[in-house]
Amino acid sequence: MFNEPKINEKIIDGHLHIEAWKNDEIGSFIDAFEPYREGMELNGINLCALNNHASGVANNIMMALYKLAHKGTFAHGCLHHTSYPISEIVPEGMDLVTQYKEMMEIGFDGIKLIEGKPTCLKPLGGTLLFPTLDEVFAEMEKDGTHIVFHVNDPDEFWDADLVPAWAKESGWFYGDGTYPDFKAVVNEIEAILNKYPKLNVTFAHFFFYAKYPDKLEAMFEKYENMAVDITPGGEMYLAFESNHDFYVDFFKKHSNRILVGTDATFPWESYTHAWCIDRLYHFIATDKVQMAYCDRNLTGLNLSGKDKENILFANFERRVGKKPKEINKEKLLAYFEKYKCLFKDGELEELEPLVDKYLR
Numbered sequence: 539m540f541n542e543p544k545i546n547e548k549i550i551d552g553h554l555h556i557e558a559w560k561n562d563e564i565g566s567f568i569d570a571f572e573p574y575r576e577g578m579e580l581n582g583i584n585l586c587a588l589n590n591h592a593s594g595v596a597n598n599i600m601m602a603l604y605k606l607a608h609k610g611t612f613a614h615g616c617l618h619h620t621s622y623p624i625s626e627i628v629p630e631g632m633d634l635v636t637q638y639k640e641m642m643e644i645g646f647d648g649i650k651l652i653e654g655k656p657t658c659l660k661p662l663g664g665t666l667l668f669p670t671l672d673e674v675f676a677e678m679e680k681d682g683t684h685i686v687f688h689v690n691d692p693d694e695f696w697d698a699d700l701v702p703a704w705a706k707e708s709g710w711f712y713g714d715g716t717y718p719d720f721k722a723v724v725n726e727i728e729a730i731l732n733k734y735p736k737l738n739v740t741f742a743h744f745f746f747y748a749k750y751p752d753k754l755e756a757m758f759e760k761y762e763n764m765a766v767d768i769t770p771g772g773e774m775y776l777a778f779e780s781n782h783d784f785y786v787d788f789f790k791k792h793s794n795r796i797l798v799g800t801d802a803t804f805p806w807e808s809y810t811h812a813w814c815i816d817r818l819y820h821f822i823a824t825d826k827v828q829m830a831y832c833d834r835n836l837t838g839l840n841l842s843g844k845d846k847e848n849i850l851f852a853n854f855e856r857r858v859g860k861k862p863k864e865i866n867k868e869k870l871l872a873y874f875e876k877y878k879c880l881f882k883d884g885e886l887e888e889l890e891p892l893v894d895k896y897l898r
């Protein structure tokens with residue numbers, strides 16, 4: 539069904555999203571990635587819930603239902619913020635630590651935080667150093683729970699002369715003085731990691747540090763469980779290509795800190811996900827020169843053995859688990875009943891029939 543051949547090696551896509559109820563190709567979101575998974579013979583997919591499209595609680599329920607519908611699916615749940623800016627005053631029993639514990643009981647495999655993306659951080663109040671968030675970091679460090687954490691965006695998005703037109707059109711120009719500064723957010727992350735140095739955290743999109751590998755390396759040295767994924771961001775691949783020999787060594791040296799992800803998003807069509815995982819696979823495991831992001835050439839790093847395995851699947855398994863957690867249907871139903879009062883328009887109508895089918 540795709541132009542790309544199946545990948546004849548073990549691989550887990552660690553970073554996917556569901557942002558729509560249906561599309562023309564597949565129908566319901568409940569089967570969103572099955573043609574992709576089967577077509578490319580992936581060994582696992584990890585759905586990452588977001589609180590900036592659907593309500594966070596509805597997106598969590600979508601992911602948990604998907605896990606029930608399709609064995610072998612991992613999912614990272616998100617926190618739902620009951621007010622913007624973030625506040626310590628929340629409806630009773632809906633504080634962030636309670637939400638976190640509920641998700642762990644339901645059977646989520648980790649937590650996705652989009653809170654560090656400028657468009658999310660600004661309405662939350664512009665800082666990640668918030669007491670109720672801090673409590674969740676403490677719990678996650680104690681439990682060893684894996685986090686996929688989106689922090690910042692490419693630093694040229696703060697620069698009026700360098701921001702790409704497509705980013706500006708998406709509302710991702712941050713240089714107008716109303717967004718937190720790139721470096722200020724990095725400082726906050728370091729403050730969090732200094733307080734919770736064992737956090738099992740994977741920063742999405744290479745922490746937007748592909749131009750600054752020395753800084754990334756310094757963080758790796760300081761924080762033993764920190765990792766990054768190479769989910770595009772095409773800008774990251776331009777940096778890898780322009781510094782190819784250096785990055786061959788860097789990926790070998792830090793192969794235990796790098797994970798694969800595509801950002802495959804439903805309702806995009808399946809061939810786009812297949813295209814992306816094919817590019818990532820060849821980038822890691824072969825020396826193929828391929829047309830890739832921004833229509834530029836991308837030369838494969840040609841890693842082998844442990845280095846290749848770490849990045850394609852083993853790091854994910856070590857950080858998250860070899861098998862997805864089972865969903866506790868009773869807990870998921872209780873979560874649905876408790877939080878449906880926070881749904882956005884239309885979410886109850888979409889979810890109710892699926893809750894009937896899978897949970898009642």
Ligand SMILES: [Zn+2]
Nearest residue numbers: 553555742801
């Ligand atoms: Zn993403």
